[in-house]
Amino acid sequence: MPELPEVHALVTDLRSHLLGRVVDRLEIVAFAALKTFDPPVSALSGRTVGDVARRGKFLDLTLEREDERDLHLILHLARAGWIRWRDSAPQRSGRPGRNPLAARLVLDDGTGHDGTALAKGSGFDVTEAGTRKSLAIHIVHSPLDIPGIARLGPDPLDQGFTLDQFQRILEAGGRKQIKGLLRDQSVIGGIGNAYSDEILHAAKMSPFKPAAMSPDDAARLFDAMQATLRGAIERADGLAASELKHEKKSGLHVHGRTGEPCPVCGDTVRQVIYTDSTFQYCPTCQTGGRPLADRVLSRLLK
Incomplete structure (x- = not known):
């Protein structure tokens, strides 16, 4: 299970790839992993990634659009979930229940963190191995809309934690x-x-x-x-x-x-x-x- 250090490192890695990039779409393959339905998945399209942060063991992507309220794509990787970056998207995401792919975030045209051009379709896959599925994907207006985040205790590495x-x-x-x-x-x-x-x-x-x-x-x-x-x-x-x-x-x-x-x-x-x-x-x-x-x-x- 990814814990604080791994999620922290994932945030650092994803920030280098995602900040300032525009979301083309989020494809949900494992429908049971999606825990929220309003706002809909389609609401992410066209939004810009403004931040990537860690909240406990949750990954929080802030998605912005001018003159609109921010949305948050929040992932809890549970026991066997993971993030896999890719520079281009396969033609199809696979069928539900036939592979470990749970979701795929596809980005619009842009440049990578090293300045190189990236083709449309770069982004990351959210996968979950094994038969016990507990990965969770949320789309919310505020991270505090998720009970697991709302009840989080203090972060042990916060400067104010004495x-x-x-x-x-x-x-x-x-x-x-x-x-x-x-x-x-x-x-x-x-x-x-x-x-x-x-x-x-x-x-x-x-x-x-x-x-x-x-x-x-x-x-x-x-x-x-x-x-x-x-x-x-x-x-x-x-x-x-x-x-x-x-x-x-x-x-x-x-x-x-x-x-x-x-x-x-x-x-x-x-x-x-x-x-x-x-x-x-x-x-x-x-x-x-x-x-x-x-x-x-x-x-x-x-």
Whole structure:
């Protein structure tokens, strides 16, 4: 799932391609992905891309037309969605349900970020792999019209997000497990399963630790969150969308690395399995050498 660092990098890449370009059309292939119907898809045609921004894990394209209210094309890539830039459009978009293509944004004539001429039809594809489809496409007048954005918590990399504010969030979390709190978009926006694993590993903290913790622990977690997210953004800086998935995977220390040695201490990375997700951790670094209880696996072994 694209999280804060990847969406940040996608924004940077798309800005270099899209700013000032005129939309020819948006083609919807996976109709279930389109979550809004007013304004209609056709309302995007002829509008100019004025900005590309990140809101939590949402991508927000501002589309402008003189003397008219701005529209926002907003994408949530969910678990398996992605953006693929292309310099020209294929003749057909494919049939619904037969390929991973969910939507295609086609641009009018223009020039690329390096000044080269681009043929009509350049733009990007929105794809979603797998059979579980949860990608979401919205066309709205205001980002706040989308409930997931309206209830977003503070951005952890915002300059105004301080340790004091973070400590208040943790205290309000009470006995809630810190892993779940970090992933709660209404509490802190942009962190998902992968980077919550990485942040907790960097902080040497158990995923099951209660959110309400000592000031020293809170400061350690805050520093780990800042360093982990900023480090991921720095590694992805300047990369094209096609390179970001590999960069994310190569930069992870524990997430997705079950059975591999921890790069810090050499212990074996373990995982806990839930019904719809898993997370990874290092026992030596995070739990005093004790494996965490895995209820799903325990039931399977009975």
